[in-house]
Amino acid sequence: MSSAEAPQDPKNKSIRVQMEALIRRKQLEITKGLESVEDDPNVVFKVDEWSRGEGMGGGRSMVIGGGKTFEKGGVNISIVHGDLSPTAIAAMKHDHKNIATEQNKSTGCKFFACGLSMVIHPKNPHCPTTHLNYRYFETWDAEGNPQCWWFGGGADLTPFYLYEEDAKNFHQKHKDALDKHDKSLYPKYKKWCDEYFTITHRNEMRGIGGIFFDDMDDRDPQEILKIVEDCFDAFLPSYVPIIAKRKDSPFTEEEKKWQLIRRGRYVEFNLIYDRGTQFGLRTPGSRVESILMSLPEYASWVYCHEPEKGSREAKLLEATRNPVDWV
DSSP, X not given: OOTTTSOOOGGGXXXXXXXXXXXXXXXXXXXXXXXXXXSOTTOOOEEEXXXXXXXXXXXXXXXXXXXXSEEEEEXXXXXXXXXXXXXXXXXXXXXXXXXXXTTTTTTOEEEEEEEEEEEEEESSTTXXXXXXXXXXXXXXXXXXXXXXXXXXXXXXEEOSSOOHHHHHHHHHHHHHHHHTTOTTHHHHHHHHHHHHTEEGGGTEESSSOEEEEEEEOSSOHHHHHHHHHHHHHHHHHHHHHHHHHHTTOOOOHHHHHHHHHHHHHHHHHHHHTOHHHHHHHHSTTOOHHHHGGGSOSOXXXXXXXXOOTTSHHHHHHHHHHSOOOOO
């Protein structure tokens, strides 16, 4: 084999190339793992390749719906690049002081972003909705060198009925992944998740949390990439066993109504507060269908609804209003 044909050492590849390879691999692993608990063998993830246009990148959406286990869901990757507008730069500058130089404040700058974003809405109200997102962002200077970069992401759980063993398992698996690198990360990212996924106008969280971080650039990027990979690896063992255990649980019409009300809260958060949704919608050439894939097929809003005191619904609501240290 000539030197031109020799495989590259992954450590010598740019972070953007390694992150793209990681999300492509994890998309296939996650969809395969989720299909293993879908009871309808004819319901599988369908692939939808999309492009932002010539020279601007694109992505692959893998969506599932109408199953016996999963009502709607998607595991999407995007690898996009192009020009970041001055408006977008201004929105990011609070957290990244060096994102715009004097020469590009009025014209914008070049950027690269890639990530995997996933939301799964199971059919049974005893099965929790889940969300996962890991991403990498980079801007370039006039010579094409990285000027500003960061990682972000996390995973969280949104149950409709609270099973404490499920919440503990989800949190423990993600704590174990972070503890391998730094035992200070889980408490920090757990608290960050609770605060980030708060529906401020209702004074309650979207679910029972997980981990979340953003704008992470405080250590070697290769180390952060490994943290992201280990967090990816924590997802399937933290979620698939819950679905396997709960998907055949009997449920009532009232329990289904409660699920739809809680899904309404999910919609409120994603459309009003979620930074990823906001960034996607203001990025030229963005794929709206993929961005709004996170929304459930069915949701409900009931005027001034409060569950009966002492009920299982009230117990769930209490956990969203007063964060719990699960592990």
